[in-house]
Amino acid sequence: MQESSETYKKKYGVTPADADHETLIKMIEDCFKEGLETQLEPFPETDREFSAILDELRGLDADQLRAKLGISGWKLAPHGEDDMRCQECMYYLVHRRWCDLPELNLPAEPEWWCRLWRI
Numbered sequence: 195m196q197e198s199s200e201t202y203k204k205k206y207g208v209t210p211a212d213a214d215h216e217t218l219i220k221m222i223e224d225c226f227k228e229g230l231e232t233q234l235e236p237f238p239e240t241d242r243e244f245s246a247i248l249d250e251l252r253g254l255d256a257d258q259l260r261a262k263l264g265i266s267g268w269k270l271a272p273h274g275e276d277d278m279r280c281q282e283c284m285y286y287l288v289h290r291r292w293c294d295l296p297e298l299n300l301p302a303e304p305e306w307w308c309r310l311w312r313i
């Protein structure tokens with residue numbers, strides 16, 4: 195799917211910026227069903243690398259959902275040998291099922307993950 199506010203509006207009746215929790219979850223899942231590949235590597239090992247990814251994300255607006263997922267290396271499953279997942283990430287609001295990292299600011303399921311994962 196071409197990423198534009200108009201396309202989201204046509205498909206969901208709303209853009210990601212205005213979508214509620216449930217609709218955003220659906221949008222995210224649909225991106226992957228439509229074949230979205232995200233940048234799982236490299237995992238940022240230093241603050242500098244971590245900040246560089248945040249800088250990229252800051253350049254996006256709230257309707258650029260696919261780009262956000264792509265850059266952050268989003269995944270709808272735990273990652274790595276240690277099964278890292280949102281549930282244990284410091285940015286995850288368990289009760290809201292929400293990623294509170296300002297540059298992402300998206301709903302997330304506890305079993306999901308992205309390369310900005312931190313504890």
Ligand code: SF4
Pocket residue numbers: 279280281283284285286292293294295298302306307308309310311312
């Ligand atoms: S930063 Fe990534 S791993 Fe952490 S809660 Fe957000 S989406 Fe999940």
